[in-house]
Structure formats: C-alpha cells, structure tokens
Amino acid sequence: TQLLEQSPQFLSIQEGENLTVYCNSSSVFSSLQWYRQEPGEGPVLLVTVVTGGEVKKLKRLTFQFGDARKDSSLHITAAQPGDTGLYLCAGELSGGYQKVTFGIGTKLQVIP
C-alpha cells in the first residue's frame, strides 16, 4: 500500500486543456514536494510546499497543500506538449529527508 496515492496514474490530453493531479495520504507531512521526470532522466524538483493551505504558482502550474497537510494538488492551465512527463509527489514525514516517501507518479501526455 502506497503511503502517498497519486491520481490519475495516466492522463492523455489535448494541447490547451487544463488538468489537475492529486496526491493524497492519511499521514501528515511536514512538507510536500512535486517533481517532474522525463524519460531517461532523474526527477527534477518543481516546488516545495510547507504550510497547510499554501498555494504556489510556477508559470502555468499551480500547487496547493491541503489545510491538514495530508494532500496536495497540481493544476496545469493550458497544457503544452512540453509539459509531457511523469509528475511525482513526495511527502516528508518528521525525522528528516530519509523519511521522504514518493507517490507512484502521474504520467502525463499532452498531444499537440
């Protein structure tokens, strides 16, 4: 059983559409990170959220941390082919970075 459940696991959309990816848990996290991974590469950090209710924006990407710090969402506006990739959420439990747990990921394909 995954501590962090990501949904959907696969998403194929047309260029210009909006989408939301969810990351849910029953555990409380001290921080939550979103990474993007391209084929053959390692994950690259997009954002870290720390405070319950926090919203961060990165161009067309909006990240939100749940009030109870158990869940997060990633919303992409007007998706572009360059957004294609595997999106991973990672939650840090108390005790340092060795306690980071990753979700399985959402594989996004944006069709031109």
Next chain:
Amino acid sequence: DAGITQSPRHKVTETGTPVTLRCHQTENHRYMYWYRQDPGHGLRLIHYSYGVKDTDKGEVSDGYSVSRSKTEDFLLTLESATSSQTSVYFCAIRARTGDTEAFFGQGTRLTVV
C-alpha cells in the same frame, strides 16, 4: 545542473554476480541517497548517507550494501544480484539538514538475467 554523475548508465549482469554502482558528486553535499524506481512502486529508498562512513538503511535495503569513504562518492553494491533487483537506480544528494531540495542523478538501468 547539480554535479552528480552515476556510473554505469546501463548494465546487464547475470544472477549471482556482484555489482557495484557508483554515484559521484562535485557539490560537496553532506547527504547522499540511493533509490530504486519500479513500475507500480515509485521511488523507494535503499540506503542513505549523512556523512563519510555514516550510512543507514532505507525502506528496501535487503540485498544491498553501501559505502562512503569520501564525501563525493557513494557506492551501492549488490553482493549477489537477483532478478528482483532489475530496476532503475537513482542517486540523490542534499546539502544540509532542513533542505527540501534534492538533486537526482540520471539513473542506472540494471538488468539481472
């Protein structure tokens, strides 16, 4: 880009043989980690290091050992490779306690036949 290099990038080995993967960093970061990534499981922590000669086990450490004799190098050894260890292995580094950003290497794809 963070200076982190994994070698080899690809390896095919036979069951029962020892295998060592290397992670080399030029950032002088204190913390180093080894993960494996498998379909349906995501990234899982194998071992990590919080300094030279200081290492600890992660979630899936059975069958793996690590060593860190220098700040810049973190080695992952499969003493006797098994088919269940076929995976993509990632090394990650982090500068200091409290840092949330981790930098990942490009990965090593290991196939055990």
